Amino acid sequence: MTSYIEAHEFSGALLAWYDRHGRSLPFRGTKDPYRIWLSEIMLQQTRTASVGAYYERFLAAFPDVFSLAAAKEEEVLKMWEGLGYYSRARNLHQAARVIAAEYKGRFPADYDALRALPGVGPYTAAAVASIAFDLPEPAVDGNLTRVLTRALGIREDASLPSVRRRITEEARARMPRTRRGDFNQALMDLGATVCVPGTPDCEKCPLRALCDAYDNGDPENLPVLPRKTPPITLRYAVLLVLWEGRVYMKKRGEGLLNGLYVYMMTEEEPEAALRRLGIEGGGLTPMGEARHVFTHRVWDMDIYLCEARTVPDALRNDFYTRAEMEALPIPTAMRAARRALTEYWEKTS
Numbered sequence: 001m002t003s004y005i006e007a008h009e010f011s012g013a014l015l016a017w018y019d020r021h022g023r024s025l026p027f028r029g030t031k032d033p034y035r036i037w038l039s040e041i042m043l044q045q046t047r048t049a050s051v052g053a054y055y056e057r058f059l060a061a062f063p064d065v066f067s068l069a070a071a072k073e074e075e076v077l078k079m080w081e082g083l084g085y086y087s088r089a090r091n092l093h094q095a096a097r098v099i100a101a102e103y104k105g106r107f108p109a110d111y112d113a114l115r116a117l118p119g120v121g122p123y124t125a126a127a128v129a130s131i132a133f134d135l136p137e138p139a140v141d142g143n144l145t146r147v148l149t150r151a152l153g154i155r156e157d158a159s160l161p162s163v164r165r166r167i168t169e170e171a172r173a174r175m176p177r178t179r180r181g182d183f184n185q186a187l188m189d190l191g192a193t194v195c196v197p198g199t200p201d202c203e204k205c206p207l208r209a210l211c212d213a214y215d216n217g218d219p220e221n222l223p224v225l226p227r228k229t230p231p232i233t234l235r236y237a238v239l240l241v242l243w244e245g246r247v248y249m250k251k252r253g254e255g256l257l258n259g260l261y262v263y264m265m266t267e268e269e270p271e272a273a274l275r276r277l278g279i280e281g282g283g284l285t286p287m288g289e290a291r292h293v294f295t296h297r298v299w300d301m302d303i304y305l306c307e308a309r310t311v312p313d314a315l316r317n318d319f320y321t322r323a324e325m326e327a328l329p330i331p332t333a334m335r336a337a338r339r340a341l342t343e344y345w346e347k348t349s
């Protein structure tokens with residue numbers, strides 16, 4: 001473990017760099033745990049550049065934990081539309097309810113209590129604990145892992161729990177007595193802008209004089225991570241089934257995109273799927289193709305439009321007007337189909 005002088009040198013160089021080169025982001029500069037928590041959840045699987053607008057829009061709709069706790073799930077999902085990974089929004093909603101009910105709306109200034117909230121993992125708990133409450137909790141994400149494995153020359157599989165623990169403790173040992181949140185954010189920023197994946201820009205790095213990988217000439221090889229399994233590709237026909245000016249949509253149940261509305265999707269031949277459901281129509285018009293990449297799945301989609309003449313009674317409640325459709329939470333995976341339908345409606349109205 002590091003000496004006090006080494007730790008001081010490390011954090012001093014890092015914070016001095018952060019003061020000059022840290023990123024100015026819409027969700028920075030606040031100590032409000034609600035805002036920090038929200039931004040960290042949004043940042044988990046969404047690019048930083050994309051988060052700002054969603055963050056502002058979400059805060060305008062739900063400015064504090066009570067307003068979020070009081071919202072309906074569908075309203076929360078609607079505000080999350082476009083960000084993907086909707087379980088984050090559902091957990092955010094649940095956690096807001098816990099904070100409102102059990103903590104009188106005040107976030108607990110305690111890592112374990114934060115960690116116990118729905119959807120809050122070690123990284124998010126540490127980010128909120130350190131940024132809002134200045135607690136000495138390293139926020140170990142991909143950026144921090146990359147910087148520390150390189151700077152400290154950690155050449156073991158960084159996905160192993162024992163190695164993650166070591167990275168956490170090495171970071172904690174280097175944390176200053178104050179500005180713990182800035183320390184974490186400085187490592188995130190350094191990892192995002194200088195110590196990037198592939199070839200880092202070591203000439204601009206405040207840690208160069210202390211960096212093991214720089215001395216060794218092998219930063220490109222770090223962190224050591226296991227090989228990823230490629231995602232599975234699924235092929236779907238997405239059917240924009242129209243009946244009496246309405247479009248068929250279905251709320252998805254458990255699993256991927258739970259709670260969101262999608263158009264008719266089938267892995268069968270589209271004609272066969274329509275026949276099986278008892279939908280009689282005037283043929284299928286191809287409306288283009290789309291691809292959506294999830295973490296472990298790829299959807300390749302062929303989009304068709306079908307003007308149905310008759311639909312069985314059991315399905316009639318699943319057809320929505322354009323205005324109703326626009327109020328529903330619809331995943332990004334349906335963006336191309338939705339655009340095709342909107343253009344069609346505009347042309348034919």
Ligand code: SF4
Nearest residue numbers: 195200202205211219
């Ligand atoms: S010197 Fe290079 S490899 Fe080392 S921490 Fe800085 S950017 Fe990363």
